[in-house]
Amino acid sequence: MSRNLARALGAVALALLSVGASRAQTVVTIGIGTQDTTTNTVTAGTIVRQLHLFEKYLPTDGKYANVKFELEWNNFTSGPPVTNGMMANKLQFGMMGDYPLIVNGFTFQSNPESKTRLIAVAAYNRFGSGNGIVVHKDSPYFELSDLKGKLVSVPFGSAAHGMVLKAMQDRGWPADYFQLVSQTPEVGSTNLQERKIDAHADFVPFAELLPFRGFARKIFDGVETNLPTFHGVVVRTDFAEKYPEVVVAYIKALIAANEWYRADPKLASEKIEQWTGINKEVAYIFLGPGGNMTTDPTIKPMLTDAAAQDAKVLQNLGRMKEFDVGKWVDDSFVRTAFAEQKLDYDGQLKSLANYEVAGEDTFCKKPIADPRAAGEVWVDGEGIAPFSSAACTLGAYSSLKAKGKKINVAYVFDTARGIKLFADQAYYAVGSDKTAIAPFLLKKDAEAYAAKNGGRVLGFEDAVKAAISGG
């Protein structure tokens, strides 16, 4: 009631200001639609909110001297409700994945009051990892073709839906190859647990979260589609034209949130677990060093190209008419933010580098040379230790366990695709030389590698044994 009153008063005050009749303090309400559980948007939403970073960068001088900002944060579990809130002008900023973003831009085309613009990227994966398909852990499916004719659910209109369509298109499969149905993450997860569906395709963090919670196994990673995926921030143009400095301030807050996460990924992941309920080990696999998401606000041509392809997929489905992605992207705000923070936008735009696992391997006693062949072990209450290879990681895991330490999780990297994996979910190709252990997400990749190098494929427990006996 009082909030409505304040908003009404704010509107009146604003009207007065616009005719220059008043010098009284005005209130500008900024609505921001976040997706707390969608881990790759936390640096654009959750962290900015919790650390009050936006407030820190909001302009206070010049035409804003008499303006008081009020932030209204709204949390949703997917993109469409954010778009709905933005259409209603209850939200001015929103964050979501690539497909919902395009639907957002397209929906606003018919809005006479305002359009939306993509102003920054929250996080991306250049090969499409983050989206994935999981099956029940006891099911007999190990790769995508095993699911022929099976019941597969995916939230329609999401980035994961796009991944499924792209994967089918790449393989030349007909539209009825799977029995594709639409289910929200909440419904799909429960259905998979109860084995009412054969597989569930979903966006970040569910393809990692469900295996981590112990009932699912990932059999397809978006990386196989080789089409970049990203989450980004959109803003209403009527708001951005009126308060461009506020939009720039928001992007500065986003940059600060990225820096905060990278400064201490372990602490940040623990905080994210506290704020969003997503396990810290899962947040870390996405946003930690060498993680499956690169946080980088620059709008790379590679990502806008991918968005144009996504738009085509939606058009082919008859879900959308013409939509010009180029016109919808506006990097002027993020460029200004970079310039004002004395950062090199064009340099960052060209860079596709993530930050990587680094340091000294205390088990094999050597520095980490190849970060994407390395591994990490998270010891409960102590911290995350890096190791130089998969064999060293498994060896260290076993030795730490023998010392009675409680291990939260261990990470290794897929040998073929470079994506970060939970060590206990991976398949390992072990050759005659036991120091060379190659982890894989997919059983078939591990088998192909083992066949080529004269080895065999082991599960996690056996691979740990092999690592000790070899070391």
Added chain:
Amino acid sequence: MDAALKLVEPLAQPPEVEPPAATSPAARPMSAPHDLNKLSRWLALNRGRVRAFLIGAVSLGLFLLVWHLLTVNRLSFHVRFVNVPSPAMVFASLTKVGQDAKFLAHVYLSLRRIFIGFALAAVVAVPLGLVMGRFRLVREIVFPVSEFLRPIPAIAWVPMSIMLWPTNEESIIFITFLGSFFPILLNTLHGMGMVDPVLVRAAQCLGAREAAIFREVYFPSSLPHIFTGLTVGMGVAWVSLIAAEMISGQFGIGYFTWEAYSLVQYPDIALGMICIGVLGLASSAVIRGIGRMVMPWGRK
């Protein structure tokens, strides 16, 4: 439960909706237009209903007109119609979806689910309410549980329902069942509370046994309330439908609306809403019609 589902299955087959009571008699005199005398007599007899029908039609027309004017002119006076789809847009999406059989399949499946869920709720809730009204111990046992479960919204039941039932169809029917169960139960109970104790004592004095009192006194006097409960229950069953059909992920008018939401297609959302409204209206009219048949004494 399975057996019960099969039992009512055949009943669920005819998906056609009975035409509203007011229009069916109107068709008869049209077949014999030469007999003006008959027509005028019919008009005199049914003046009230013709009047209600005409006023209803005008009011619906006005609603459409206001909707059209508000949305076409994109009016905005605190309440904003800027992005609300106009009737023409909704009609366009109706003609689009009307062309493929899928939409009819959505409607058919929803009707089937509503019918089975509602029928089960009526079969369980009416006798339970009667027994609860008659025997204090049963009421004292059941009432706290039902009052505790009643406020839980349908959407909150979704995950539990998926885990409880082996198939999704059963999960969906369970949620529509829950939606209609509580209004029917409460109204039946209320009806039992309104039974005139003088009538019960009179029946007892005349030597009626428990079964006879039930059949001749309790049941007929609580019937009006039972039918109120059934009408309200039918409405709530439709309310629960969107939540329930989120589970299906494939079919149902609730799912159609939900999918339109996830792709932000406002005209389709409105179409789904209107469809649910019309189907809800029709099914409540059916219940009221049955009520009039069962309780001829209640007719004005």
